[in-house]
Amino acid sequence: MEREDRAVLERLRQESGRSALYERLAASGDRDELAAVLTAPTQPLWARELVAYRLGLAGDRRAFEALVLLLNHRDPARCACAAQALARLGDPRTARAAAALATNELRVAYALHPVRLLTELRAPESVPALVTTLQRRLRPHDPYRRVALACVEGLATLGDPRARPVLQQALAHPPLAEAAMGALARIPEQRGR
Incomplete structure (x- = not known):
């Protein structure tokens, strides 16, 4: 895992309060489970960012809209995370x-x-x-x-x-x-x- 990836994941782990949900999403290899978080109601922002980031790095275009929203966020760390994932996503949009x-x-x-x-x-x-x-x-x-x-x-x-x-x-x-x-x-x- 690259240093940038570790930094993003550690920031999100801290933001989640080291929650069980974080640990489950960070460990999941099921893209459908991760993508479901993007559209599920009442998900915390850190969870949406985590799954969008992971899906983006994996080249799963279901993350595109969430990553674009994060690219325009007021928090520079979220913008940087989204830019990193979008660069690897390979979506023509x-x-x-x-x-x-x-x-x-x-x-x-x-x-x-x-x-x-x-x-x-x-x-x-x-x-x-x-x-x-x-x-x-x-x-x-x-x-x-x-x-x-x-x-x-x-x-x-x-x-x-x-x-x-x-x-x-x-x-x-x-x-x-x-x-x-x-x-x-x-x-x-x-x-x-």
Whole structure:
């Protein structure tokens, strides 16, 4: 088991109060039993997160909707857990959902993990969503610098020439300038201009 997996499971064990339900769900190999928790009434959030995480890691697409909801949660640990599981899930809807969350101005405070997930997925939706999100973060006095920096870093990783204009604009923002310069250096020059 990877270190991230152990950390997620230990956090959820603590949140459950080391309950018998936690131990049963953590030990279960029955995907149908786990999936039933996602739709059963009155299940605690930690239980839904636990089964969505486990199903996501196993590639069971029944976890998709629950993981997307957790990706947009106010608790960063839940967002990180969902992003990790969604990256492994392999559901073709993931990039579209992450792009919708990253570009939703009403939820921008929770966009950090969707932005990072888009970078990891390298999907067709990734660059346009990161460009849009970064462009909005370049407004004066924008409080979401961590989201902006994650966009710059993601665009550097993706190295797509479509990011060049917004990264050049980011050079004018001191908290982003160094990262934007590095990102621009990683984008190949377009030939034939």
